[in-house]
Amino acid sequence: MQPVSPVLISDNQEIGNQAFLLKFKRTFTFKPGQIIGITTQKDIAPRLYSICSSPDETYISILYTIKDDGILTPQLAGLKEGDRIHITHPQGKFTFSGEPAWWIATGTGIAPFYSMFRSGQKPLKLIHGGRILTDLYFHQQFNALPDYIKCCSQDSGESIFAGRLTSYLDGLDTLPPNINYYLCGSAEMVVDVRNLLIKKGVEYHQIITEIYF
Numbered sequence: 001m002q003p004v005s006p007v008l009i010s011d012n013q014e015i016g017n018q019a020f021l022l023k024f025k026r027t028f029t030f031k032p033g034q035i036i037g038i039t040t041q042k043d044i045a046p047r048l049y050s051i052c053s054s055p056d057e058t059y060i061s062i063l064y065t066i067k068d069d070g071i072l073t074p075q076l077a078g079l080k081e082g083d084r085i086h087i088t089h090p091q092g093k094f095t096f097s098g099e100p101a102w103w104i105a106t107g108t109g110i111a112p113f114y115s116m117f118r119s120g121q122k123p124l125k126l127i128h129g130g131r132i133l134t135d136l137y138f139h140q141q142f143n144a145l146p147d148y149i150k151c152c153s154q155d156s157g158e159s160i161f162a163g164r165l166t167s168y169l170d171g172l173d174t175l176p177p178n179i180n181y182y183l184c185g186s187a188e189m190v191v192d193v194r195n196l197l198i199k200k201g202v203e204y205h206q207i208i209t210e211i212y213f
């Protein structure tokens with residue numbers, strides 16, 4: 001198991017249905033898109049979480065949802081300011097160098113992109129999927145992007161594409177050929193989107209993925 005060090009929680013707010021934003025004071029440097037391991041007790045293996053704050057902020061923020069049958073997240077959800085958790089060093093290569101790219105995310109998979117966005121990085125397009133609008137965490141902030149597509153499988157409205165993110169992509173006649181595609185979310189979402197992009201002519205090396213398993 002990786003070495004862990006203790007930190008005290010500053011905040012742990014429910015920001016959506018079963019979704020929480022956990023905060024603690026930053027004591028390390030990292031790159032937007034990186035992850036850390038978190039656990040509540042040293043005998044529970046740390047689970048991995050994307051950092052969703054920017055590297056120059058005082059507090060590290062972590063967006064997580066409760067897995068009812070999971071071990072760690074039901075415990076995390078019960079923690080309050082002043083409680084102790086244990087974290088690993090930041091790690092991971094899902095970072096963005098600012099080249100022309102689309103960002104594609106569902107669920108908590110939006111977290112690394114929010115860190116990039118808060119750091120001043122921008123995609124040509126962000127495609128964000130969820131069941132209903134409130135599942136699109138940080139959508140109000142992302143509205144500042146010039147091309148932000150909100151896909152909701154069970155919601156509709158003026159600014160919403162009513163359908164899954166894969167339906168939105170499937171409906172596009174062509175995709176920009178010389179850009180990168182960054183994907184983050186569940187294994188199912190990443191595999192489905194990757195297959196769709198390849199079917200539409202994107203090359204494998206243009207697709208950069210972070211899978212939450």
Ligand SMILES: Cc1cc2nc3c(=O)[nH]c(=O)nc-3n(C[C@H](O)[C@H](O)[C@H](O)COP(=O)(O)OP(=O)(O)OC[C@H]3O[C@@H](n4cnc5c(N)ncnc54)[C@H](O)[C@@H]3O)c2cc1C
Nearest residue numbers: 047048049050063064065067069070071072073108212213
């Ligand atoms: C690179 C990466 C980044 C991630 N970033 C985030 C993030 O930013 N936010 C976020 O919310 N999550 C993120 N995750 C997911 C996170 O690491 C945890 O998996 C998640 O929070 C669930 O943890 P848990 O301890 O509650 O559930 P766990 O106890 O780990 O269980 C998870 C699921 O697996 C099932 N399961 C457990 N053990 C078994 C078994 N032996 N056989 C079959 N099924 C089993 C459980 O029933 C449950 O449904 C990320 C994962 C990766 C790999």
